Amino acid sequence: MPSRRQRIARRRRVVALIALVATGGLAALAWSGLRPEPLPARDEHRPDPDVATPPAGRSAAVPAWTAWVPGGFEPGFRAAARGLAGFERVVVVAGDTLWLSKTRDADGRVVDRPRPPYRYPIDAFAVAPGEYAPFLTRSAREPVLAALRRGQAVLGASSAALRRLEAGGVLVFGRTSVRVGAVVPDDAVGWSEALVSRRVGRRLGIVHDRYLLGIGGDPSLSERAVAARVGELLPPGVPIRVEAPGATPYARVASGVRPPIVFKQIFGEFAAAPNPANPAQLTIDPAWVEANIVTRRVPLLGTVTCHRKLFPQLVAALTDLQARGLGHLVDVYSGCWVARTVARSPTAPPSYHAYGAAIDINAPTNPYGAPPTQDPRLVAAFERQGFAWGGDFLIPDGHHFEYWGPPGDRPPG
Numbered sequence: 001m002p003s004r005r006q007r008i009a010r011r012r013r014v015v016a017l018i019a020l021v022a023t024g025g026l027a028a029l030a031w032s033g034l035r036p037e038p039l040p041a042r043d044e045h046r047p048d049p050d051v052a053t054p055p056a057g058r059s060a061a062v063p064a065w066t067a068w069v070p071g072g073f074e075p076g077f078r079a080a081a082r083g084l085a086g087f088e089r090v091v092v093v094a095g096d097t098l099w100l101s102k103t104r105d106a107d108g109r110v111v112d113r114p115r116p117p118y119r120y121p122i123d124a125f126a127v128a129p130g131e132y133a134p135f136l137t138r139s140a141r142e143p144v145l146a147a148l149r150r151g152q153a154v155l156g157a158s159s160a161a162l163r164r165l166e167a168g169g170v171l172v173f174g175r176t177s178v179r180v181g182a183v184v185p186d187d188a189v190g191w192s193e194a195l196v197s198r199r200v201g202r203r204l205g206i207v208h209d210r211y212l213l214g215i216g217g218d219p220s221l222s223e224r225a226v227a228a229r230v231g232e233l234l235p236p237g238v239p240i241r242v243e244a245p246g247a248t249p250y251a252r253v254a255s256g257v258r259p260p261i262v263f264k265q266i267f268g269e270f271a272a273a274p275n276p277a278n279p280a281q282l283t284i285d286p287a288w289v290e291a292n293i294v295t296r297r298v299p300l301l302g303t304v305t306c307h308r309k310l311f312p313q314l315v316a317a318l319t320d321l322q323a324r325g326l327g328h329l330v331d332v333y334s335g336c337w338v339a340r341t342v343a344r345s346p347t348a349p350p351s352y353h354a355y356g357a358a359i360d361i362n363a364p365t366n367p368y369g370a371p372p373t374q375d376p377r378l379v380a381a382f383e384r385q386g387f388a389w390g391g392d393f394l395i396p397d398g399h400h401f402e403y404w405g406p407p408g409d410r411p412p413g
Helices: 004-025 027-032 077-081 129-135 138-149 157-163 198-204 223-231 260-267 286-292 311-323 376-384
Strands: 065-068 087-100 102-104 110-112 120-127 153-156 170-173 176-184 194-197 209-216 241-243 272-275 278-284 293-298 302-307 358-360 387-389 400-403
Touching (some): 087 170, 120 198, 194 198, 209 223, 223 241, 302 311
Antiparallel strands (some): 102 170, 272 278, 358 400
16 A cells, blocks of 8 residues: 555656646647746646746737726716727726636537536636727737627636637536637736626626726826726726726736736636635635645744745745844734635635635734725835735725735736
């Protein structure tokens, strides 16, 4: 009977062999110009290598203004935004989390099927093809529009690699399915995991308008001016985030954080099941949890439970504070791994806490939505180690620190 150590070593050798074969299979995509970040064959329990910056690949999106609000726009916003002053073209993109139960290749063979009752949370967007067309480069426009008008899904290169699907493959969401019509660079689909038409989106359950893209004809436009013009279409007091063309690598909702597809590349994808009584709470496949979520003692905080890949940077930030005589700035540890969605919304993607890749510190004095009171020296220590600070979010979350990239890599802005 092989020992536990022997079984683990054997499994790692098998995973490495599969990864080598899968990486070679992606060469055809790279040669065609899509060039996704190489990913190994699917192993939901084994996170992929860190992604410090967006995967390389030629851009397929036209630079545009981006605007979004927490929780999405109110019904009627899309119609009102069509005449937005200062813009030649505007598109409003809908987005919600879908639950993927199975995938099949073009020949009908099952590619991936999570163990019931678990499914994969998918970050999916929906657009009106004609409205979206001006926001795509000429090379991407034809395949994207053709697929959307046929009622098919468009995958970004990263999503296609993760799903191990090409055009002709099928995404199955419970009793509803959609065929993949095209694979394009990630920015052509707003760094989503699947883009569909609004007609198909309604059938799948994509119903909330999340962000706006605008191509401006007014060269004098500023972020403040755009925010004011969009704000006129919103209820009073709604906070709005506006990004100028090129200001963020992710022109989409929640533009200042890594999209779910990028996060999955870094920490691995899990399957989960929403709690029937509270869909914002998740039960994650125990196999993924066992492989990735660990409990360790760290400086200043004591015992914490996080993703195993977060610990080097977390320990480095805390050790830095301790070495500088700033340990007193850490007063209360308020949690790391919590299996829930963003803002506890049932239609939002999993929070980075669900990956064990975010940590809350000094929550009582830095509550969600209140002006942050964190000491700038504490914030700087975490930012130096590759964390993004929630105090910079559209709705301040001053106690929250989440993974952004390796040490020295900071969010734009």
